[in-house]
Amino acid sequence: MTDFSQQDLEQLEKKGISKEKVLDQIETFKEGIPFVKLERAAVISDGILKFSEKEEKELIQYFESVRGDLALLKFVPASGAASRMFKAMFNFLEAYDPSQETLSTYIERTGDTAVQQFTSEMENLPFYEHIMDRVSAKANNLDEKAYLFVKEMLMEDGLNYGFYPKGLLPFHNYGKQSATPFEEHLKEAALYAKTGGNANLHFTISEQHDAMFKKEHMQAGPKISKETDTQFNITYSNQKPSTDTIAVDMKNKPFKDNDGSMLFRPGGHGALIENLNDQDADVIFIKNIDNVVIDENLQEVADSKKILAGVLTKVQARAFEYAKMLEHDTVSNEKLDEIKTFLENELNVRFSDNYEKLNPEEQLVLVKDKINRPIRVCGMVKNEGEPGGGPFWIYDSEGNVSLQIIESAQIDTSNKEQASILKNSTHFNPVDLICGVRNHKGKKYNLLDFVDAKQGFITEKTKEGKELKALELPGLWNGAMAFWNTIFVEVPLVTFNPVKTVNDLLKPTHQA
Template sequence: MIDLSQKDLEQLEEKGISKEKVAAQIETFKAGIPFVKLVKAAVVSDGILRFSNEEQNEIIQYFENFRGGLELLKFVPASGAASRMFKAMFNFLDAYDSSKETLSEYIYRTGDKAVKRFTENMSRLPFYKLIMDRISGKAKNKDEEAYLFVQEMLMSDGLNFGFYPKGLLPFHKYSSTSATPFQEHLKEAALYAKTDGEANLHFTISEQHDEMFRREHLAVSPNVAKATNTEFKISYSNQKPSTDTIAVDMENNPFKNSDGSILFRPGGHGALIENLNDQDADVIFIKNIDNVVIDENLETVANSKKMLAGVLLKAQTKAFEYAKTLESDSVSSQQIEEIKIFLENELNVRFSGSYASKSLEEQLSILKDSINRPIRVCGMVKNEGEPGGGPFWISDADGNVSLQIIESAQIDLSHEQQAATLKNSTHFNPVDLICGIRNYKGEKYNLLDFVDAKQGFITEKTKEGKELKALELPGLWNGAMAFWNTIFVEVPLVTFNPVKTVNDLLKPTHQA
């Protein structure tokens, strides 16, 4: 057991973290987290479903037929701050002086393509007029105007967008108004997450942004409610302090701050499995806050979501029937084989080579364990070279094969065959999930029982000039859902429009 002082124990108690949890995390640092072993990329017809237009319409109709009797929820991870979005612009403010060089000289000298694109296209940004009105008459020339524009956009005595949560920035400019991602998510929810005129949404946000979200909620939801004839029930939660992870020094001892306290760091988006576990609904739609579309693409996105929800409901209906069958006293060998085929073909479950030689009782136990799990249906888009995770068949230390969403950081890229498998992947994870979190009796699963703790990340950082190791929890749609039953479905590229940098707002998909 680790040696903790009375002060350390008080700190743990305050955060709601047990001594055992800290000890387990330190053991993880000592053992290291092994790379994931890719077996092959999931592709269409081997891990990814692709439906014709006719099939999609039939599945959408299936969802619509059952929708009235379902509890639906839209779950939106929204704690991301916009500071990273503006990284290049903050650098520009530090590095450029219009009294010493022209803007074109600066761009030529630094090769800064981001600033070039931004300054050449500022007029297409959704907040262009707002900022120009605020800096009107202050600039001597166009170069100084560009600098003042960025300054007004980011600094605390201006609009302070650098501090904003991403979800509350103006993303889309319509004829007389602009819309934030928060507002766009409400419009979407009205199309596919509404039952009896009511749509439930849950946003996970940073504590420092609580008040800002509530203000936006009051400002925009009445108008969207009126336009879409929807009553919005909106709830919020923050990442729990108990999901923070301990940082260690290079000898794997707790890293101490200058005041003697232990350094804990946020556990990453994987911590949100706790927030998700606090929710309950028949169908939960998950989508990141910055992935929104302009009005003209709303219907396509809504149909894609309904199609994924229909796939979930169809699979779940069968899974529930079979789960019930497995509980009965007399299950025939024919039924056992039928259930096994369903699990393999429709829920992508893979059984070990020793399954066939096991007794009937052992086979029943394996089938029960395999079928009584939460189900996730994940949209996958064709890979257009975006960085990030993708769908793969992987093998664990015991040789068990499963379908997972894997990030490139989890893969040993120095291993030729693993790097080649990554390169051969055809699809990309846009974070587009539909979740079924209840069993056949209607009881909610404890989602924390289905996390693979071995799929976290260890990274090296520095604090106050000292090196440390940090632990990121298994990602929400990666290791945190590793032991769910998984279905991947190809969805249109238009459903994936994340805004990672401010220049992404210049893409056609964000120009209304």
């Protein structure tokens, strides 16, 4: 049993975390989180929909016909710092001294392909000229130029891009001006998340970047408003301290810092289910901050979003009709069978084998429970060998089957059968979600009721030379939405264009 000191209890109160929550988390460390059991990969016509051009046009038209009556919101997780994006470049600054060796000798000696690509193509970066204006006079040769360029880009007395949030870095160069992901998301919102000239966006950001985002908002907002004839209503939130998770030592006791306080760590993107739960709209589009496209691909991306929104609004209209009928508890057996078939065929709901053995009242309760849930329509991209989660049919601990987005870290790859299912998966998750979070009466669901707490991650870390175990909450589009009704749709590769490292900005898809 964990005994909390007075200092511990004061710390919990300050963070807004209950003692019970911490004890639950410690219990999770003790029990461990079991691997997810895959039944099979979701593929086209078995868990993933693929539409013809004609069907796509109809879905776009359907969404366009209903969007005027809907409250739309674009929700953008944007708390990622750029430091990880520049990891290879920070290493380069530490390891390379232009006065001691040439750049080519350094690359040959270290085999550093990231630096090789960066230095040979850096004139294609959106901020190349801006940095060169600042350093070219100081450089005596090309090697020094490359070194000073990286230094100016990252260091605090330079542009300090290493500290920036990803969303505020220049990503695309349009000749006279460059554009940040923040701006590119506004342009997108104007195309598919606008009603009556207004587009609502919500960015989840880190507290230390609040002022930087608001400044960018003041500068870029009016410009994009004018270009797109759109009024942008932009709100922000930070990850809540109450979603941080306790770290434990290797004996599953709370890990203590040198000052005797318990160590809490951010709970990962799964914590954002709380931020999402604070939003209310008929249709919420979710897309990560670093996944943006240049202007020439905007229309294709917008059409893809409208197709997904068409799927959601169309299926939701029928689900609402059925939910209304079920309220009266006088549904005929034929109608109940019809609703069950709708749930199975349109919302991928699976009923357990003993459904047929239940009496009509119990069947009614079960069908009611299955239809009254938030719905998510998730775009899936053909697998091109990118790391990340993918769509699978999985078993839960009771043996029920459901459609989920699963990360490779949740899969026991030492099990041949599970590894083979993973290997045969055809699609992966680009984080492209359209969410319906209201019920048939227009009341918002409490999204925290639909989280599977057993789908988190335990990782091992070190702090000040001591080993510890950390707990990540179930991912926002993984366990945090485990009990939603789920539809997967194939989307074009152009919609997936993230920037994980600075060299990704050199890809043709980011060259305007």
